[in-house]
Amino acid sequence: MAGDGFEDFYLGTRHRVVTFLYAMGGDRAEAQDAAQEAFLRAWQRWSTVARYDDPEAWVRTVGYRLCVNRWRKVRNRMVAYQRHGPQPPAPPPSEDTVALVDALRRLPEPERLAIALHHLLDLPVAEVAAQTGAPVNTVKSRLARGRRTLATLLGRDLPGEYTHA
Structure with a gap:
């Protein structure tokens, strides 16, 4: 079963993972979102992840990569905004x-x-x-x-x- 031992793992590591992601990115809400997504992915693959030498490292890596991807998207939006300016306001409905x-x-x-x-x-x-x-x-x-x-x-x-x- 995918959940065997996962709850204990989650309860024992969630604070450290969120703290790490917060330290890396400086945005607590973003760190919490990325950690939640990383733990979800770990839970979905728990029968495999549980056998890793360090499942917490796997979750941290996934969470960090999620943050990096989000940062890239934000950066790309900023570059596009600087290049093209703000989008014109949407006209009101007829x-x-x-x-x-x-x-x-x-x-x-x-x-x-x-x-x-x-x-x-x-x-x-x-x-x-x-x-x-x-x-x-x-x-x-x-x-x-x-x-x-x-x-x-x-x-x-x-x-x-x-x-x-």
């Missing part, structure tokens, strides 16, 4: 978008899910059925009801292609 999101929130969850999967993600009805665990005809009914409700909420007529289920 009135139509705000109205649509408000109307979608008013739909029952099954109808909202069917509408989002089919119309926003362009999934075919059969795929929506597979992902939601509902029969194809149920998905078609949910789409039809959802479209009618949205049309009413938005004060619009449905295009001819959507007037039938």
